[in-house]
Amino acid sequence: MDATSPRVSGSPASGPLRERGPGLLVMDADSTLIEQEVIEMLAEHAGAQERVAEVTDRAMRGEMDFAASLHERVATLAGLEETVFAEVLAQVRLTPGAEDLIEEMHRRGCRVGVVSGGFEEVVVPLARRLGIDHVAANRLETAEGRLTGRVVGRVVDREVKEIMLRQWAGQDGVDMARTVAVGDGANDLGMIGAAGLGVAFCAKPVVVEQAPAAVHVRDLRAVLDLL
Template sequence: MSSTHRLDEPGALLLFASGAPGLVVTDVDSTLISQEVIEELAEAAGTRQRVAEITSRAMNGELDFAESLRERVATLAGVSASVFADVLASITPTPGARELIDAVHAAGGRFGVVSGGFEEVVAPLAASLGIDYYAANRLEVVDGALTGRVLGRIVTSQVKVECLRQWASSLGVPMERTVAIGDGANDIPMMNEAGVGIAFCAKPAVREQVAVQLNVPDLSLAIAPLGLSLA
């Protein structure tokens, strides 16, 4: 990897020398929001510690993401679907998240999120923040309770790359004018695919592979280096 470029240090270099990004895509858990949604769901199942351990290993690239997700979701079987509203009320956007979204929109760009988490939480979160695109997993619910299974495709690292490409193509935005931000190993391919990839308060294995880093939990620190400005 080339030398590390930290956006939270004084004199951070401009990443977009001319113009501004046309599309910014971020991960959700521990990037756009401060929490890991699956751990919040696991709290209701009494499996939080077990799930948190698996999540940490998966985000550091030690486990296959899809397999680890199925294992974690299995622990949620029997939890009432009302848990989604409780979790949505408890999560908090990362400092600077709203400012970054607003700055992207002010420059005429679009904002998307790709999540290994769940549509039941991500969709209303995206609506509340004015996010243009989202992709997330769906949990099976039968008779008002979670079954412990995932429905349809799992948002893997490759799916995140595909979403980035598809959204950019639909907007007519060249890949060199895209930005991807994430914290986990499953975000690395997306960050490598984008014109600019930013590792945000990332796991050690991620910091070793992504040169541009923001190691302070404040997404607004990416605004100026991306050639954007606060409205």
């Protein structure tokens, strides 16, 4: 692969993406749009951070099925009060350059989406605040004001992330050749492979090896170097 700058490597935009610019950019949330893993932040409140961090790391390296890992991690959250979501949202830190990247994409007429293996309860209000156009994430089940330790509905895994990229591109009338997907974990590889330009962002080795391009600094503005 050809290095395009000290901050990035791989193949920069080409074809329709280079000629007409991006029409849709889709990012992962945890460790991409934001600095942290929300499941680990929730687990800290449940006293299960170490166990959850270990399972998260294995899942992101592609060593275990993402859906199975999610159910295992979510089970540790049973009994937490719903008020924990507001506490975690207040602690979330955006990755440097996140707001600038979103603003620049919108300036270019590009739509922006976030598809997350994390949770609607945190991702949706964050996306709303940032003016993000599309959002998909998991939803945690609650009963009587407390988490049950289960997920409601489908799990946003590798397959669903790719499906959402394609669905949003169709809704926005954007050719897949003009889409960009950015993520850090093995569950992002489907959308990274399907996009016109797939970008591994400070990613696990398995993702860097398979992604057409990679960003090596924790600054989302570096994605612009590839465009």
